[in-house]
Amino acid sequence: MPSVLQLTLILLAFGVAGVLIFRYFGLPPILGYLAIGVLIGPNALALANDSATVKYLAEFGVVFLMFSLGLEFNLHRLRSMRRIVFGLGASQVILTMLLAVPASLLMNWIYPISWQAAIALGGALAMSSTAIVTKLIADRSELETQHGRNVIGILLFQDLAVVFLLILLPSLGKNPKDLLFALSTAGIKIAIALVLIFYIGQTVMSRWFRLVVKLRSQELFMLNLLLIVLGMAALTEHFGLSLALGAFLAGMLISETPFRHQVEEDIKPFRDVLLGLFFITIGMLLDFKVIQAQWALVLLLLIGPLIFKFGLIALLSRAFGSSPGISIRTGLCLAQAGEFGFVLLNQIDGLDLIDPALSQAVLAAMLLSMFGAPFLIQYSDRIAMRFSSNEWLLQSLALTQLAAKSVRTTNHVLICGFGRSGQSLARMLDQQKIPYLALDMDPDRVKEAAAAGDNVVYGDASRENYLTAAGLSKAKAVVITYADTPATLKVLHQVERLRPGMIVLVRTKDDADLGKLQAAGATEVVPELIEGSLMMASHVLLMMGVPLRKVVRQITSAREARYSLLRGYFRGSVETESEPNESWRLQSITLLPESASIGKTLEELHLENEGVSVQAVRRKVGGMDYIKLELSPELRLQANDILVLSGNPEATDLAQAKLI
Secondary structure: OOOHHHHHHHHHHHHHHHHHHHHHOOOOHHHHHHHHHHHHOOOOOOOOOOOHHHHHHHHHHHHHHHHHHHHHOOHHHHHHOHHHHHHHHHHHHHHHHHHHHHHHHOOOOOOOOOHHHHHHHHHHHHOOOHHHHHHHHHHOOOOOOHHHHHHHHHHHHHHHHHHHHHHHHHHHOOOHHHHHHHHHHHHHHHHHHHHHHHHHHHHHHHHHHHHHHHOOOHHHHHHHHHHHHHHHHHHHHHOOOOHHHHHHHHHHHHHOOOOHHHHHHHHHHHHHHHHHHHHHHHHHOOOHHHHHHOHHHHHHHHHHHHHHHHHHHHHHHHHOOOOHHHHHHHHHHOOOOOHHHHHHHHHHHHOOOOOHHHHHHHHHHHHHHHHHHHHHHHOHHHHHHHHOOOHHHHHHHHHHHHHHHHOOOOOOEEEEOOOHHHHHHHHHHHHOOOOEEEEEOOHHHHHHHHHOOOOEEEOOOOOHHHHHHOOHHHOOEEEEOOOOHHHHHHHHHHHHHHOOOOOEEEEEOOOOOHHHHHHOOOOEEEEHHHHHHHHHHHHHHHHOOOOHHHHHHHHHHHHHHHOHHHOOOOOOOOOEOOEOOOOOEEEEEEOOOOOOOOOOEHHHHOHHHHOOEEEEEEEEEOOOEEEEOOOOOOOEOOOOOEEEEEEOHHHHHHHHHHHO
């Protein structure tokens, strides 16, 4: 048996390898932890045992997960999504648990199951993976879609229901006569805890945190945070409730203070590492011998709950007003098991409510369903189109409405994302009488903005049909305002494929992904961090007595050096009396096989003599893909190269004639 140090090294080494591999293939790290647990567990390679030390650390992973969950449950968020959370979400959890009782009767010929065990298993079955689902739909930019909102609402109630289930399950192990008394006592305890949180704890906690923050010690802040989380967990355990419940209440307590976001960032490293240990220990529990002996039961427990859960969630979504396609997508996203299901299954095992062999079969089926979740979500669109007769009609209608808006628009700016940045840009374009069309995936935002007169429509900019319907072929430029780099890269890939050489301006938080975005086809990347530093520099210079004229000149010079392609970008779209032909503009030129410049280097062309600068050269490689080449005087031009030139209209026209 390995020592504690050896065991720690094994867990760290395999944990790093597992997360690295799964991240490389774009899969959630949670699947990597589960796979590693299965691999190194006592029932496989036997490199690590499910020791008391590992179990104890893993339990703290659940504690910090519940604490993070509590941070998300502020009253404002619950109020804004109350219909989905307490309507659709509550219906799903309650009906799953109730229908689990008659379903268990069908299994009595394999394993005897009491009604208490059926309810407990129903609670575990009702859970879906918050970690996997939110990661996958966020990567697909579907958090703000209708089915994305349904998914998040149901997940919120599932997570909230865990708190009740952690209290209910120990009560199920008691005498039926004592069950009502046990639940009533637990309910009173929770009510008292909530009163303490919202009427006493909020004020006390805010004052206490302010006192700690005033001392400006990061070490003290972290010690205080750990004390509150573990102290609340110990307090609820002392009163006969679970550690996880105490951590959840601590999270809710801090969520009502101004320090919630700082706490959330500080607690992340503890939560993620310890939660990874929890999932590894879950994987260690898997016994291949039991699965081999009862593979048919595992298959039944995998397929049966998947179909049942998908069907129930899809029907409930339809009953709450979603279209058939949206309902199918919602059901597919939530059909798998979840991490809290493992927490509940652990508690069920500890209470001896079900046979250990059945518990192993349930565990195996849950693990397999989680491994299948990425594929269900990836192909949810195709499945919805296949089985929803009016889904094509609804999408066609949306595309028709979008095309009707863009058909009379030419030389417009296509804005992808109509959040704060997109709306600010739209107002400026409106003031300059420059046409624009915005695509956004938040139906409420689109409805409100369109009613206010903004030229915005519902649509996914990462899909070819929406970009085509929005008039990409006639657009002057594309602006992507997403803060999420993976979502931006999807749009860039489609734009580059449909219209190579298109001027694309991208917003990003910082310049960490600058190279990646430019390589994907971004003409210019505007990092908010750099813009913020320029604004700060200008204010500092003014306060230090530097004349306004010099400050403006210096900041303008810095911007032009950093954003070479931004110079004259919007001014070149429309000519005014004050700017007839003097505005700088950008122009993309595709070299034909018979062009005179083919085979010449940039240095030999002497384009700078014409008052023009070459901002980018793109070349087709590997079929249809274009890449941005590194600019150098020795770069020799080839047929079908795309040159992006910058200069005033007269100069770019002369340069185009010289090149072609």
